[in-house]
Amino acid sequence: MLNNSQNLLDSRIPPSNRLEKLNGNLKDFYSIRINNQWRIIFIWNNGNASNFEIIDYNEIMKKLKNIHPGEVLTEEFLIPLEISPYRLAKNLNIPQTRISEITKGNRRITADTALRLGQYFGNSAKFWLGIQDDFDIEDEFLIKKSILESIKPFVTKKVA
Known part of the structure; x- marks a missing residue:
């Protein structure tokens, strides 16, 4: 969904995303939490998300089914x-x-x-x-x- 966000607010709207601005050495980054298992960390710049990192808290991320x-x-x-x-x-x-x-x-x-x-x-x-x-x-x-x-x-x- 993040790749289809036209602005930062698009990433905030689904309540389950829990969009948050990070602090400290990651102060330029935002994160979205997914299922309390994963977190996507990214920079929002000029209308685009970049510098993605996916953090898997429990195991290596598996290929998900195509989601309608x-x-x-x-x-x-x-x-x-x-x-x-x-x-x-x-x-x-x-x-x-x-x-x-x-x-x-x-x-x-x-x-x-x-x-x-x-x-x-x-x-x-x-x-x-x-x-x-x-x-x-x-x-x-x-x-x-x-x-x-x-x-x-x-x-x-x-x-x-």
Whole structure:
């Protein structure tokens, strides 16, 4: 999610992120805690996060499954903020089935939904579309991995 943050506030909005400014020799850094197991430490500069370090408190980080944006919406926003999908749909002025299908992982977050979610939660629409794009790209890559590996990269001819 951090790579889709358009500003530092996007990183703060999901309550479970627990964004904090660090002190001491890490005074230029921010951190986001994840599951009380991991912490991502980074510098926020000119609208971008850089100098990432992932700290795993219990074990070496394992590859996570591809996470649907609906799971992010549910786990990082709805549950911590105690908002039901029905209430969210009503507050966004959209059909309840749209939110329900997104949270079940059966529907994509569209530009329209991203704009509404961004307005409601106080983050950017690009944050939501970025999460959807990340999911779609990884999902498609896993499906087409062998085809993609068979494609030879284009090589330019050097001109003397």
